[in-house]
Amino acid sequence: MKRCLIFAALLLAFATVTSAYPGIGKLSMDQTAIAAIFEGYAKYAAACDVEGFMSIWDVDGIKMAHGKPAVIGKANIYEQTKKNFDGTRGKFDKVMELNLEEIVVAGDYAFARGTYISSLTPKNGGASSITDGKFVTVLRRQADGSWLIYRDIPNSNVPTK
């Protein structure tokens, strides 16, 4: 009976993992770990959680955000992220959804591609600002086998004015 329950739990976990990313299909262990990084990315960004957000970055990470030059190194990414999150936290309700369409692992590097939708709604009223776009992210395997974000470049689908 106990074995049946464990088997059922494993099946359920498997179904949950495979159904979350229909564009990718059955996830390997590395892909599952990488998908969790992106779940963290969306969660920490929405919560403006600087420490959580930085926990998924490689020490040599490079953030290539739209509208500014590349930010090189985790310490600099921390400074930029803190400034950004501090300016948003408490003033806006922030929602971020990431949809992974591809995770490719090759040796100690991997890349992921997907789309995002984010919205910022002023807490004191006013219209929401909604942005949709896409990203390519390179991840690097760490000495302990875990994965962290190494390069990240998003861009918006909204035409530049």
Added chain:
Amino acid sequence: MKKILSSTIFCLLMLAAVQSQTMTTAPRTPDEQALSMVLSSYADTVNAGDPEAWISLWDTDGIQLPQGAPMNVGRSAIWKANKDSFGAIEMKYSIIQNEIVVFGEYGYVRGTYSYTFKPTIDSKPIAFAGKYLTICRRQSDGTWRIYRDTFNADAP
């Protein structure tokens, strides 16, 4: 005379290559050199207004992630979305390659780009600058082609 002509053409080609791309990272291995060449060809074909040569750099399953528009999935979609922009405007495009990493059958080049273009003949040139990350995939014959290409502007 033939030698002088050949040398002149070679020098001009080298000059054109240097003008269209600069490297802050030196490719070390044959694969890195090949990846670097793909990116320099990207710039050269844009500057030459040669869409056929440009699309030949792409993998059949390539995906372009352009700023300001949804993804173009597959080489035929990339061709359809880009072919008419070649030669439609006067454009000078250059790239800098900051990093080349090869991992198995894939590799990426990261860097910055800048370009100026004139919307009309009489217009003043407008300048843009940004950054890119291009992932290439090794083909069955050992060559490399663009598999994923994404970029964005440095200006808000």
